[in-house]
Amino acid sequence: xxxxxxxxxxxxxxxxxxxxxxxxxxxxxxxxxxxxxxxxxxxxxxxxxxxxxxxxxxxxxxxxxxxxxxxxxxxxxxxxxxxxxxxxxxxxxxxxxxxxxxxxxxxxxxxxxxxxxxxxxxxxxxxxxxxxxxxxxxxxxxxxxxxxxxxxxxxxxxxxxxxxxxxxxxxxxxxxxxxxxxxxxxxxxxxxxxxxxxxxxxxxxxxxxxxxxxxxxxxxxxxxxxxxxxxxxxxxxxxxxxx
Numbered sequence: 409x410x411x412x413x414x415x416x417x418x419x420x421x422x423x424x425x426x427x428x429x430x431x432x433x434x435x436x437x438x439x440x441x442x443x444x445x446x447x448x449x450x451x452x453x454x455x456x457x458x459x460x461x462x463x464x465x466x467x468x469x470x471x472x473x474x475x476x477x478x479x480x481x482x483x484x485x486x487x488x489x490x491x492x493x494x495x496x497x498x499x500x501x502x503x504x505x506x507x508x509x510x511x512x513x514x515x516x517x518x519x520x521x522x523x524x525x526x527x528x529x530x531x532x533x534x535x536x537x538x539x540x541x542x543x544x545x546x547x548x549x550x551x552x553x554x555x556x557x558x559x560x561x562x563x564x565x566x567x568x569x570x571x572x573x574x575x576x577x578x579x580x581x582x583x584x585x586x587x588x589x590x591x592x593x594x595x596x597x598x599x600x601x602x603x604x605x606x607x608x609x610x611x612x613x614x615x616x617x618x619x620x621x622x623x624x625x626x627x628x629x630x631x632x633x634x635x636x637x638x639x640x641x642x643x644x645x646x647x648x649x650x651x
Contacts, residue, residue: 414438415464415488415576420534422575422645430528437524438464441514444507446587451491451505459515461491466511467587470503471595481596483546484508484569488576493521493539509587509622537644544642553598556636561597562607564636566617566624568643575645586624 417434420426426434441464444450450468451457461468468485482503485491491505507513525532548568552561569586573579590608594601611617616632618625626632 413577415486415578416462416490418576419488419538420531423537424530424534426530426534430530433524433528434531437516437520438462438514441465441512444511444513446507446510449504449506450513451501453502453504454500457492457501458518460493460518460521461485461505462514462516463487463489464512464514466507466509467585468505468507468511468513469592469596470505472503479595480598481592482549483542484572484596486569486572486576487578489542490516490535490538493535508592509585541642541644548642558597558599558603558607559610560636561599562593562604562611563616563632564638565593565597566626567633567636567638567640570624570626571640571643571645575643582627582629583623583625585622586619587622 414431414435416438417426417431420434441462444466446466450461453472463485464487466487468489469481470483470485470491471479471481473479485505492501525535545568548564552564556564566586570579570582570584573584574581578584588596590601590604593599594604597604599607608617608619611632612619614631616626616628616635618627632638
């Protein structure tokens with residue numbers, strides 16, 4: 409299936425060298441991805457979960473929700489991202505996985521993925537590196553919520569999202585899709601929607617971003633990175649994606 413775009417292949421080839429057999433098996437496991445509407449739960453906290461969720465189009469998230477309805481989004485899932493590779497080691501999910509935009513999602517049975525990883529060491533290594541990057545990204549999000557101002561939080565999140573989407577060929581040098589509502593950005597950054605709105609307006613006023621519908625355009629990448637103190641090293645991307 410040479411020439412067929414596959415975000416999982418694109419992502420893993422940023423970490424490891426895949427051969428034709430590796431690419432073929434990755435194409436096979438993503439071939440049966442299904443359309444899922446926006447804001448649909450894919451797996452709920454507390455429920456048994458035996459499949460690995462793989463996003464091939466759109467953007468999803470992980471989140472925790474309190475009894476009073478307050479929600480904290482703890483990760484964005486962009487095309488090529490898998491969830492919970494070690495799910496079979498746990499009895500229940502401790503968080504919910506959901507779509508933010510309309511998505512295509514593949515579900516891979518855990519035994520099938522284990523067999524693939526045993527027979528394709530390059531894939532296994534790439535997925536392990538990906539899991540370590542997920543952990544590094546979560547640490548960066550903790551810093552975002554704990555140490556950065558409202559404006560810096562939004563700026564950092566936008567820098568990260570653009571770099572991650574560039575890495576899988578789904579963003580231009582300065583633009584990407586931004587399907588999240590202001591409420592969802594608030595749930596991500598630990599802010600109120602009022603503070604998110606003010607921060608977006610300030611970023612616009614400074615000539616750093618432009619928002620049109622569900623598209624984000626970075627008008628001054630250097631200044632936005634400087635404001636956010638954004639360093640892409642934790643994402644382990646090279647070349648244009650990190651520049």
